[in-house]
Amino acid sequence: xxxxxxxxxxxxxxxxxxxxxxxxxxxxxxxxxxxxxxxxxxxxxxxxxxxxxxxxxxxxxxxxxxxxxxxxxxxxxxxxxxxxxxxxxxxxxxxxxxxxxxxxxxxxxxxxxxxxxxxxxxxxxxxxxxxxxxxxxxxxxxxxxxxxxxxxxxxxxxxxxxxxxxxxxxxxxxxxxxxxxxxxxxxxxxxxxxxxxxxxxxxxxxxxxxxxxxxxxxxxxxxxxxxxxxxxxxxxxxxxxxxxxxxxxxxxxxxxxxxxxxxxxxxxxxxxxxxxxxxxxxxxxxxxxxxxxxxxxxxxxxxxxxxxxxxxxxxxxxxxxxxxxxxxxxxxxxxxxxxxxxxxxxxxxxxxxxxxxxxxxxxxxxxxxxxxx
Amino acid sequence: xxxxxxxxxxxxxxxxxxxxxxxxxxxxxxxxxxxxxxxxxxxxxxxxxxxxxxxxxxxxxxxxxxxxxxxxxxxxxxxxxxxxxxxxxxxxxxxxxxxxxxxxxxxxxxxxxxxxxxxxxxxxx
Numbered sequence: 001x002x003x004x005x006x007x008x009x010x011x012x013x014x015x016x017x018x019x020x021x022x023x024x025x026x027x028x029x030x031x032x033x034x035x036x037x038x039x040x041x042x043x044x045x046x047x048x049x050x051x052x053x054x055x056x057x058x059x060x061x062x063x064x065x066x067x068x069x070x071x072x073x074x075x076x077x078x079x080x081x082x083x084x085x086x087x088x089x090x091x092x093x094x095x096x097x098x099x100x101x102x103x104x105x106x107x108x109x110x111x112x113x114x115x116x117x118x119x120x121x122x123x124x125x126x127x128x129x130x131x132x133x134x135x136x137x138x139x140x141x142x143x144x145x146x147x148x149x150x151x152x153x154x155x156x157x158x159x160x161x162x163x164x165x166x167x168x169x170x171x172x173x174x175x176x177x178x179x180x181x182x183x184x185x186x187x188x189x190x191x192x193x194x195x196x197x198x199x200x201x202x203x204x205x206x207x208x209x210x211x212x213x214x215x216x217x218x219x220x221x222x223x224x225x226x227x228x229x230x231x232x233x234x235x236x237x238x239x240x241x242x243x244x245x246x247x248x249x250x251x252x253x254x255x256x257x258x259x260x261x262x263x264x265x266x267x268x269x270x271x272x273x274x275x276x277x278x279x280x281x282x283x284x285x286x287x288x289x290x291x292x293x294x295x296x297x298x299x300x301x302x303x304x305x306x307x308x309x310x311x312x313x314x315x316x317x318x319x320x321x322x323x324x325x326x327x328x329x330x331x332x333x334x335x336x337x338x339x340x341x342x343x344x345x346x347x348x349x350x351x352x353x354x355x356x357x358x359x360x361x362x363x364x365x366x367x368x369x370x371x372x373x
Numbered sequence: 374x375x376x377x378x379x380x381x382x383x384x385x386x387x388x389x390x391x392x393x394x395x396x397x398x399x400x401x402x403x404x405x406x407x408x409x410x411x412x413x414x415x416x417x418x419x420x421x422x423x424x425x426x427x428x429x430x431x432x433x434x435x436x437x438x439x440x441x442x443x444x445x446x447x448x449x450x451x452x453x454x455x456x457x458x459x460x461x462x463x464x465x466x467x468x469x470x471x472x473x474x475x476x477x478x479x480x481x482x483x484x485x486x487x488x489x490x491x492x493x494x495x496x497x498x
Contacts, residue, residue, distance in 0.1 A: 050396050055455040059418075068395060075393045100381065136440045139465040140449055144399045192400050199399060201441075203448040209402050213384070216400065220380050235377055239384055246385070250392045251404035259410035268410045 008084065015080045022073045030069050034062050049145070071257060095310065102234040104353070109225040109232055111352040113180070116218065117171040119344050120187070123211060124167050127194060131160045134197050144199050152196075160197065166190035174222065181226055184219040191215050211341035213243040214348070238309075240348045245306040248322075252302030264299050266291035272333060281332035294328070301325050308349060315349050322346065418485050420450035420492075422466065425478040434479075439469040454483065454492060463495035473497055 032038035033046055034057055046053055057065065090096040134154075141154040170187030174180045192215070195208060221236035255263040262268070269291050273281040284290050301321050308318040326342050329335045336342070391403035422434040436446035453462035463479045470476075474497075481492040 049394060049398075052396075055452050058455040071395060072393060075395075079389055079393060100377070133440055136469065139468055140441075144397070146399045196399060199397075201445050201449065202452050203445050204397050204399070204402065205444065206402060206404065206406060212400050212402075213388075217380065217384060220376065223376075233377070235381070239381055243384060243388060246388045247402075247404070250388065251408075254392065254404045254408040258405065258408040262410040263408065265410065272407060 004087065008087070011080050011084055015077065018076055019073060022069075027066075027069065030066055031062060034065055048148075051145070075257060099309075100235050100238060102238070103231040104234045104237060106225060106228050106230055106232050107356070108351075108353045109221060109228075109237070111356070112237070112347065113218070113222060113225065114175055115347050116214065117174045117187075119341070119347075120171045120191070120211075120215070121168065121175075122339075123208070123341055123344075124164075124171075124191070124194075127167070128161075128164055130198070131157060131164065134160060137201060140201050142200060142202050144196055144204070147196055147200060154200075160194065163190045163194040167194060180222045181219060184222040188215050188219060207336060208341055210244050210247050210345045213247065214240050214345050217243065237348060240345075241309060244345055244348065245309055248302045248305035252299055252305075255299060255302075264295040266295070269295040276334045278332055278334040281334070284332055294332075297321075298325060298328070319346050319349060418451070418483065420447065420454060421482045421484065422450070422463075423480040423482060424476045425480060426476050431480070438471075439466060441469075450481070454481070459493040460495065463493065467495075467497060 026042060029038055029040065029042050033043045033053075053065075086096065090099075135157055138154045143152060167187055167190045170183040170190065173183040174187065192212070195212065198208075199205075217236055217240050220239070224232045224236050259268070266288060270285045273285040273291075284294070301318075302325075305318050305322065308315055311317065323343055323346075326336060326340050327338070330338055330340070387398070387401040391398050391401050395403055395405060397403050423431050424434050425431050436443050441449070449462065453459060459481055463481065466479060467473050476497050478497060479495040481495070483490050483492050
């Protein structure tokens with residue numbers, strides 16, 4: 001049987017199953033869980049997957065959770081429909097069908113690997129100081145889901161120190177091309193482990209999100225680079241680009257699905273400005289025009305960024321607004337950092353081969369003109 | 374070839390799942406921060422801690438005084454409040470204070486819009 005046909009069948013079947021299960025059984029369970037009358041596998045699943053429920057059910061009414069539960073099914077339906085649509089489209093569109101194909105120069109991968117791990121050193125070097133911070137506030141330790149599943153309790157100081165040293169050492173080894181693949185795996189594990197402690201105090205933030213996604217894919221790029229000679233498979237770079245694009249897309253979709261276009265209203269924008277009290281933000285908030293325009297531009301940027309995957313020669317159209325967007329969150333909301341990893345990972349959208357050729361031309365051109373002076 | 378397919382499936386699946394379930398599944402993230410339009414009063418809710426010393430003077434405790442970032446602080450306060458763990462929170466907080474013996478009381482305040490209420494007075498002994 002055709003593999004693609006099995007996939008279609010599986011997707012349609014899961015679509016039907018999820019909808020039937022939800023509308024005929026699980027939806028009625030939401031109320032039972034809310035009032036604390038249910039003790040089924042479903043309520044236990046909610047407790048595990050959605051630990052904030054315990055807090056949020058005291059803040060919000062039942063309708064909030066019914067809406068949230070409906071959202072799960074709506075989002076699932078949308079994603080399944082998009083996947084089926086993409087598969088059907090891939091049959092007709094050459095560009096989509098060959099999305100995961102293609103090659104890049106090995107030298108391009110070399111440059112990316114070196115720059116990326118230099119970036120990891122830059123972003124992680126200060127994590128050493130945070131070990132003390134973790135230990136200081138360890139009384140508030142509440143493990144994230146991954147740590148709960150793995151039964152990771154708050155570790156002794158030396159384990160955090162070893163994890164830190166592993167991130168730095170592995171990055172250096174990869175930069176100097178010494179056993180890069182095992183060190184890239186080791187570095188990723190240490191990075192995920194260490195970073196998990198930042199989020200094990202009841203709050204997750206997104207400063208390192210795209211850096212984390214890239215970190216997860218990097219071992220594949222290193223492996224592919226080690227296998228190839230002059231040219232290597234491009235797919236790990238494409239996968240990294242897709243992860244970055246999806247991060248923006250889901251940020252935008254999350255706003256639309258949660259709040260609709262009302263999110264881009266000046267009232268909501270001003271609320272967030274007032275909450276963070278950044279001086280430039282407070283000045284901007286005085287203007288009706290800017291308070292109305294800026295959130296709409298931000299939403300448009302997030303929702304359209306994925307087009308970068310198909311417009312290879314016009315990437316600057318997305319990268320320049322991307323830089324402005326992140327600068328905006330720093331200056332208007334006091335969130336993030338000027339040298340944010342979100343901008344740093346744009347290196348994966350730069351064609352280093354072309355840049356190198358241009359630099360070589362400029363360099364040889366200057367030598368040439370010097371010789372003739 | 375199998376590695377490629379698995380890597381693509383796990384990464385894209387990992388990105389999609391938090392969006393569908395609306396939860397963080399670390400190392401994959403949900404982007405729900407700032408996604409809510411503010412239309413409920415409860416969304417403006419904030420918590421504060423005050424210290425009261427032996428002379429009776431009251432001072433706002435800044436999170437950095439106990440080595441916690443502002444954003445983390447807000448979540449910790451709110452979550453403990455809704456879990457009915459105010460005393461637990463304040464007890465833990467005392468362990469992070471440099472000179473708790475200077476103070477007689479830790480006071481937890483809840484603010485919605487411009488209304489503030491005292492949630493709990495914790496006597497430091």
